[in-house]
Amino acid sequence: MTITTQVWDIALEGLTAGYGPKVVLENISTVLPGGKISMVLGGSGCGKSTLLRQIIGLSAPMEGKVLLGGNDFFAMKDAEFRRMRRRMGVLFQDGALLGSLTVGENIALPLREHTHLKEAEVQEIVLHKLSLVGLAHTTALYPSQLSGGMRKRAGLARALVTDPPILLCDEPTSGLDPISAAQMDALLLEMRERFPSMTIVCVSHDMESVKAIADHVLVLHEKQVIFQGSLHNLQETTKPYLLQFLARAPMREEEQGASYPLSEATRAHMHRELELQ
Amino acid sequence: MVTVPVVAVGRASLAFVGEMGAMLIFLLLGMRHMCSSTKQLQRVLRQVHVIGAGSFFLIALIGLFTGMVLGLQGYYTLTRYGSVGMLGSAVALTLIRELGPVLTAIMVTGRAGSAMAAEIGVMRISDQIDALEVMDINPYAYLVSPRITACLFVFPLLTAVFNVVGILGGYLTGVQLLGVNQGVYFYSIESSVVFADVAGTFIKSVFFALTVVTVCCYKGFFANLRQDGMGPAAVGNATTSAVVLSCVLLLLVDYVITSVLL
Ligand SMILES: Nc1ncnc2c1ncn2[C@@H]1O[C@H](COP(=O)(O)OP(=O)(O)OP(=O)(O)O)[C@@H](O)[C@H]1O
Ligand SMILES: [Mg+2]
Numbered sequence: 001m002t003i004t005t006q007v008w009d010i011a012l013e014g015l016t017a018g019y020g021p022k023v024v025l026e027n028i029s030t031v032l033p034g035g036k037i038s039m040v041l042g043g044s045g046c047g048k049s050t051l052l053r054q055i056i057g058l059s060a061p062m063e064g065k066v067l068l069g070g071n072d073f074f075a076m077k078d079a080e081f082r083r084m085r086r087r088m089g090v091l092f093q094d095g096a097l098l099g100s101l102t103v104g105e106n107i108a109l110p111l112r113e114h115t116h117l118k119e120a121e122v123q124e125i126v127l128h129k130l131s132l133v134g135l136a137h138t139t140a141l142y143p144s145q146l147s148g149g150m151r152k153r154a155g156l157a158r159a160l161v162t163d164p165p166i167l168l169c170d171e172p173t174s175g176l177d178p179i180s181a182a183q184m185d186a187l188l189l190e191m192r193e194r195f196p197s198m199t200i201v202c203v204s205h206d207m208e209s210v211k212a213i214a215d216h217v218l219v220l221h222e223k224q225v226i227f228q229g230s231l232h233n234l235q236e237t238t239k240p241y242l243l244q245f246l247a248r249a250p251m252r253e254e255e256q257g258a259s260y261p262l263s264e265a266t267r268a269h270m271h272r273e274l275e276l277q
Numbered sequence: 278m279v280t281v282p283v284v285a286v287g288r289a290s291l292a293f294v295g296e297m298g299a300m301l302i303f304l305l306l307g308m309r310h311m312c313s314s315t316k317q318l319q320r321v322l323r324q325v326h327v328i329g330a331g332s333f334f335l336i337a338l339i340g341l342f343t344g345m346v347l348g349l350q351g352y353y354t355l356t357r358y359g360s361v362g363m364l365g366s367a368v369a370l371t372l373i374r375e376l377g378p379v380l381t382a383i384m385v386t387g388r389a390g391s392a393m394a395a396e397i398g399v400m401r402i403s404d405q406i407d408a409l410e411v412m413d414i415n416p417y418a419y420l421v422s423p424r425i426t427a428c429l430f431v432f433p434l435l436t437a438v439f440n441v442v443g444i445l446g447g448y449l450t451g452v453q454l455l456g457v458n459q460g461v462y463f464y465s466i467e468s469s470v471v472f473a474d475v476a477g478t479f480i481k482s483v484f485f486a487l488t489v490v491t492v493c494c495y496k497g498f499f500a501n502l503r504q505d506g507m508g509p510a511a512v513g514n515a516t517t518s519a520v521v522l523s524c525v526l527l528l529l530v531d532y533v534i535t536s537v538l539l
Contacts, residue, residue: 053407056411057411058407058410058411082413085410085411085412085413086412086413088411090408090411092404092407092408093404094403094404096403096404096405096407096408097405097408098400098405098408098409099399099400099403099405100396109412109414110412110413110414112316113316113412113413113414114413
């Protein structure tokens with residue numbers, strides 16, 4: 001058996017992205033190194049999911065390029081673009097399992113669509129992948145019958161089912177209890193062990209899991225990359241926003257945007273209406 | 278300004294024409310994958326079950342009552358002219374040429390078309406369509422094509438059911454209730470309905486199928502681009518506008534086809 005040894009670097013060159021006229025990321029240039037676990041950090045709404053959507057080719061950049069293994073993703077011919085897509089496994093922020101299929105059918109879908117594997121083989125693979133995320137007992141359930149955290153883990157099983165060389169996860173550990181979150185981290189580490197060429201990119205705001213698994217860290221803030229480098233470098237940083245981020249300190253008042261005071265009279269009235277008094 | 282209403286009308290018409298064009302392209306994209314793989318067959322059968330088998334009794338029921346009302350109205354109108362013998366012909370031609378295909382299409386729109394728009398709309402807003410795309414599963418092939426194929430089979434069949442049950446309904450009121458001669462009822466049907474009428478009913482139902490399935494899938498598919506709502510509200514609005522637009526376009530298409538066929 002030959003395992004592809006090509007390592008896929010993901011490079012962004014002058015990437016500007018957004019929705020309609022709204023710019024969310026502006027002129028970003030960075031490299032997410034192949035064969036490593038890169039973590040993208042940043043406050044809520046700073047454009048982490050948007051960045052991921054660019055890398056998986058769901059929306060074209062307003063300007064700039066996404067380079068996968070040195071090739072411009074959006075300039076590829078259709079056949080090549082699709083082959084590139086099949087090399088990616090993606091975990092969406094809320095799983096995005098198909099609601100009309102059972103969990104087992106969801107995980108089996110990419111195999112059934114793209115391969116001629118025998119049904120028994122498909123079942124074997126599905127059970128194996130589901131057991132990796134601890135959900136082997138849920139094959140016959142529908143996604144709506146799972147909890148949010150279980151949906152997320154099932155989504156990861158689907159992303160992993162084809163052993164993709166590029167794995168992209170949008171907040172794999174958010175919404176999970178500490179034990180499942182630690183399991184998720186262990187699973188990602190295990191993937192890196194088993195497939196040394198696998199490029200893993202995770203969006204996260206969970207500092208615990210960043211500390212546990214990140215090889216490379218990217219921090220987004222106000223449309224820009226404000227930090228890129230190893231975890232070690234991040235911990236040595238002196239930039240105020242990063243220090244705050246690491247120390248889980250709240251924003252200083254002047255950074256928070258407009259603040260609106262609540263008058264005593266209004267509060268008292270609301271409490272009376274709600275029969276709190 | 279005096280030009281304001283003119284500008285508004287112009288904008289609305291342009292938007293309408295643009296949307297019609299987008300829907301036509303959408304339909305062609307969907308049709309391209311109708312026979313792209315053997316896996317489609319399974320999905321088509323599933324949709325035939327959902328759209329067709331699920332609507333069967335509804336269509337039969339509506340057909341029965343429509344036929345009964347036609348029998349009743351036809352009887353009292355025809356007695357005025359002393360030509361009750363034409364009752365069978367009146368009921369059958371009205372059903373086959375006009376009411377059968379139109380009412381079937383409107384009922385299927387209400388029952389299955391709305392469900393189609395809502396289901397696809399929910400898939401859109403919960404990233405499921407994006408997930409399909411990223412897995413390199415063409416969402417047109419997976420979601421739209423099987424529904425088009427299924428509708429192309431189901432609409433003519435349901436229309437036929439509607440027509441037959443409707444003629445039986447006319448028989449119930451006309452013959453059993455009001456005493457028209459049974460032989461006369463069926464003879465007048467046989468002598469007046471020609472092949473062109475039956476062909477017309479199927480031609481209409483095929484065009485209606487394409488209209489309904491395109492509008493309903495399109496509205497759901499692009500629920501995320503709506504200006505009039507976000508999230509669940511967008512899906513609700515998409516469903517409403519799918520049903521309304523389907524019904525309006527049905528009658529428009531009906532007029533055009535009828536004028537061509539006559
Ligand atoms: N479909 C959309 N249309 C318009 N604006 C959007 C859309 N999706 C996201 N945005 C905006 O883009 C910005 C970035 O959103 P994004 O989802 O990338 O944030 P995020 O970093 O993933 O946040 P979170 O950690 O909460 O998931 C937000 O300000 C959001 O308001
Ligand atoms: Mg996000």
